[in-house]
Amino acid sequence: MNETTAFHDGERRMQVLAGETAIADRNIAGLSDSVIGGARPFIAKQSMAVLASTDARGAVWASVVFGKPGFLHTDDGHAIAIDVPYKDRDLADPLWENMAAQADLGMLFIELGSRRRYRVNGTVQRLDSLGAGVAIREAYPNCPKYIQRRHLRQIGESKLPVQAAHGTVLRGAVAEIATRADTLFVASRHDRAGADASHRGGQPGFVELVDDTTLRIPDYHGNSLFNTLGNIAADGRAGLCILDFTHGQVLQLTGTAAVLWNQDDPHGETGGTRRYWEFKVQQWILRDLPHAMEWEYLDASPFNPAVRHAEPDTGNTP
Template identity: 85%
Template sequence: MNEASVFHDGERTIQALAGETTIADRNIAMLSDTVIGGARPFIARQFMAVLASTDAAGAVWASVIFGKPGFLHTDDRHAIAIDLPHKERDLADPLWENMAAIADVGMLFIELGSRRRYRVNGTVRRLDGCGAEVAIREAYPNCPKYIQRRHLRQLGEPRLPVQAAHGTVLRGGAANIVARADTIFLASRHERTGADASHRGGQPGFVKLVDDTTLRIPDYRGNSLFNTLGNIEADGRAGIAILDFENGQVLQLTGSATVLWNQDDPHGETGGTRRYWEFKVASWILRDLPHALQWEYLDASPFNPVAA
């Protein structure tokens, strides 16, 4: 692959505005259309994955799925299998209907305890009662920055169906989950390259509630590829998933996002980039997780900016 064919106009625009085009051209060498050898066992031992998908109306969603290690695997390095039978799926999550409607998906395999992550973007080529299979278009590792370490101590059996609430404004329990968050997962999409799933982390409270439909998130220094912000620049539709680690819930938000440049940052919230992005909520789903999970918090990322 060459960088001219990989980066779309949105990514190129953001790279140029950030002054990081040269770095992006160098870092794109890690991109592949197959899973690298060392990532195959990494994927197979995961119990959690983040997926980005798009519903029939065009709204973008971030989802978090769980299963016993081995439910995610790649046998030929060209596709990812998700072995999650129909009876174990949380159908309150829009993911499964979305994959049937629009085949593009983004996948993030993230091991919070080791701060390792691996991204795969592709196309659903099988979706049936046994699970799904995603043909890989892009695969690459991510740096370990901004991940708060947590260790999963117990993964219970599925308890379905789950309770779910819906809304359009963030108040009460939904607002509290946002205010406490130190980890969020972000879904975005581009017409040519499809859906993408990514991670953002920081000190608790790094996601600010501007009002009851608007979030403001600092954008720290990363790998300079700007896949997510590039998608936002080109499209604007986005989704966010926030795990409530203590209470066993997940908040899924869908809406639109905008990148903000050269913002006042007197307290150093952005780590020097002076760059934020704002997310406007169109609707949300607050669900109990289908599995009883017990997490042990270990420590915060040493790279998190600490506001003065």
């Protein structure tokens, strides 16, 4: 971290380029080293969380874990428990090996149906057969923009072990999942600040397939903190996770990312920022979700800029 700011050099560089340092300094007031009291029951009632982790080779991964409400909880606001016993873990997800290899963990608690989200970054202090315990380093709320509302009607029984496929290029079903998505999750990291998990959303088709190893994603106006883009600027390693709500699958991708400034945007796809970021895929995993789930699509965010193609992946049961 820079000695005179709460931000690391990558974040500050992005804020300066965007001309948003004053807004960032104002918004950072919500940052805390513990989960505020009002957010603790919110975390405890969640059925899913997004986790950002790093494997032994240094690759960054985004994961989504599911469980019955209460499997995530914090008693004192200084540590979070993730109660997923060994028998209930999807070992096709790199997450569990990653937590043993690298202690930094980013966490995003997001309730799609209400557009509420709360972000926590910390360090794994316990990983055993019962679950994990994470010491909190920083915690803060995020705004509800760009979240498509979905209600999780039901989580079924475990279907472990799941089927999983692996690859390095974006073709066929893998490319389709990426390009019809309206919701994705991003993992990034910084050597000193640690891992971070974030959300990105937009109209279906907001993720563009540039070629069979490259995705381009518009970067909209946000909270001006530039946590994700700052990590990308400083480190470059990143991971994506995309839920296929219709077919009950999850696509995880790891690779590198770069920020593109002052781009041509004749259709207004960036919402006026003229900013994109490109993700270069090094490896992907496509696997079935470990539970049968029923999602009800409610509506799209009213803040989404327009795009030119694709239909929503509603996940509604026919």
